[in-house]
Amino acid sequence: MGDPRISIRRLEHWFGAGEHRAPALAGIDLDVAEHEFLCLLGPSGCGKSTLLNIVAGFLRPTAGEVLVDGRPVSEPGADRGVVFQEYVLFPWLTVAGNVEFGPRLAGVPATERRQTVARCLDLVGLGAHAAKFPLQLSGGMKQRAAIARALANNPAIILMDEPFGALDAQTREVLQDELSRIQRLEHKTILFVTHSIREAVYLADRVVVMTSAPGRIKQVFEITLVGPRDRFAPEFTRYESEITRVVKEEVAKVHE
Amino acid sequence: MRWGLARAAVLGGVLAAWAVVTYGNRALEIMNPVVLPTPGDVLAVAVEAVRDGSLPRHLATSMLRIVAGFGLAALAALGLGLLAGLCAPLRLALEPVIEFVRPIPPLAFLPMFLVWLGLGEASKVAFIGYTTFFPMFVAIAASVLRVDVMLLRAAASLGASRAALLRHVVLPAALPGIIVGLRLGFGLALFVIVGAEFMGADAGLGHLIMEGRTFFVPAQIVMGALLLGLLGSLVNALLLAAERRLLRGQAAA
């Protein structure tokens, strides 16, 4: 199979200092294989976003390390694209401007950039909106633009932190379909944080269920359904129930 | 408390830097030491001015002018502002004056006030009044206009009469904005009084500062400037505290 793309070793993270330290992550060991779509799932406060931020290089862990292709990471970089829940598009640039941001900074010549932008916008279905400003877009469109922007930079890894959390239920499912389709074409390594079990079962190759704070890996589920997945198939529902049972245990602990 | 300490340290640092530059200049004889007054020079002038009573006199003169001018303007701005906020025809009637006068810097009218009202107190008070009236009027009228219609609807459906609406909804809702407007007006008065006392005056802090130039005593200028700064900070802090008391519990305007 080859070496894992992302290797997380003995990762620990504490917030605050001295007496007021609060543990967020309590020892995570995880490998993410190349081309794998891995979901981090868990109740609020389980540290899944913290874990993602550490892999992204936005946070330095208190202990442990993260290796990408064998090399330790401590800074954000173009090899790990990020899609945020808040979209975070650059409001002063058009959709096309946003999408070509990474390649432009990397010095890619204009003609090549234009082709990349066109391809990525078509991939997310925003071809007709290239000249619009983020203010003019709906939430779903903004997130598509954000995904296109991450893709245009051609990172090996894409990190997504509850990217569909701010969208309504319908748009959410549409974008899940889109993402699933895109992944079947692009075969990226994706680390996806969510608290929706349904979303995790629909999108992921593996689902990592985390415990409540301090976060640990409770259980890992391998989803062997072939894409595109049917949300109403019995196998799908079986995964959902199984994972729900495990997650409920953890949610109960949070409310104790 | 920590913020206060940091602030003190910072000011101490600046004071130190000032001392170094000016005493150093005096020692090394780079520039005429008179032109670069040391903290000691400034203090000396201040002490002398307090001793011979001139500083308190000038300070009082300036403050009186500000309070009188601002006071009159505030009363007018409150009265007219409230009315204008409530009554569209009045607003439309006053708008031309405001639109016309707004782009013209108030200080441009100072000589005119001197011509119209002479060199006495009246011209200064009137000038301060004129300068502070318009911004306060606009701010107050705007606060009244900005009152959320939904608040009025809620009160109306609870049986409030027009008078009750005014007293119990419009005024309290507009109050934060009104107070901010008044505070800004006072700040403007402080800003402008100096300039107003540069010419056609023989008393006041502005005059004191200008004297420093006429008689080539820069230390006096610096003293006057620092005093004004102190005064401004003090008054501003007091007004902010008063504002917070009056608007307990409400969000900032």
Next chain:
Amino acid sequence: MRGPAVTRRRAGGVRLASVTTFLGVWALAAAIVEIGRLFNPIFLPGPWVVAGKVLRLGLDGQLWIHVGATLHRVAVGFTTGAALALALGLLAGHVRGVRTLVEPVVELLRPIPPLAMLPLFIVWVGIGEGSKVGFITYATFFPMFLITVAAVGRLDPLLIRAAQSLGARPRQLFLHVILPAALPDILTGVRLGVALSFFVIVISEFIGAEAGLGYLINDGRNFFLVAQMLGAAAVLGLLGYLGNAAVGWLERRLVRWQHTG
């Protein structure tokens, strides 16, 4: 009880009507003073007298000399102040070391009304152009500096993270993220600076100037040339208005993205 909402064009029409009304009332007042012999009409010249004076000054070339002098001082003073404020402001907002150095000085000088420092400038630099221009620079620097620092501080940190994950290096971050994101606020500061320039130029032209609109106004004091004073004030107001409009135009062009949608 409340005013009606007005559309853009209607607002323009209302403004025109209100200015005309104002002129009308003024003319009426002046006429009453003249006819009723209330006081020496020299103290309240009607709009036609003022306009006439301005026209005469314009025709014989004098007006332009004074307008030019004022504009020159404002232009040089303001651009210097703006350049310094923006450069230092961006640096201070971005680099903590610069901020700790500059902020104390700013905090000390901020409460002092800039007008109080004018005589000091005159003592240091003399009564000529230098002190006037320098004074405008000094007066406009502080608000623009503070606004620029705040603009950088208010930046959404997620924007920085997004750019970093797209491979942006520190210099690129500054040019391609911080600058464009802070621009709207910075332009608001610039607009303030322009207004402030016109605000303070007058007073410095009252003292020791031989040209400029402020000089014209003060000069009128000697022979009660109220028409000249009012006329020069009106021209000054017009210049200020145009300056403000120019910045507004700049804002609309550079910050197009804020006004769409």
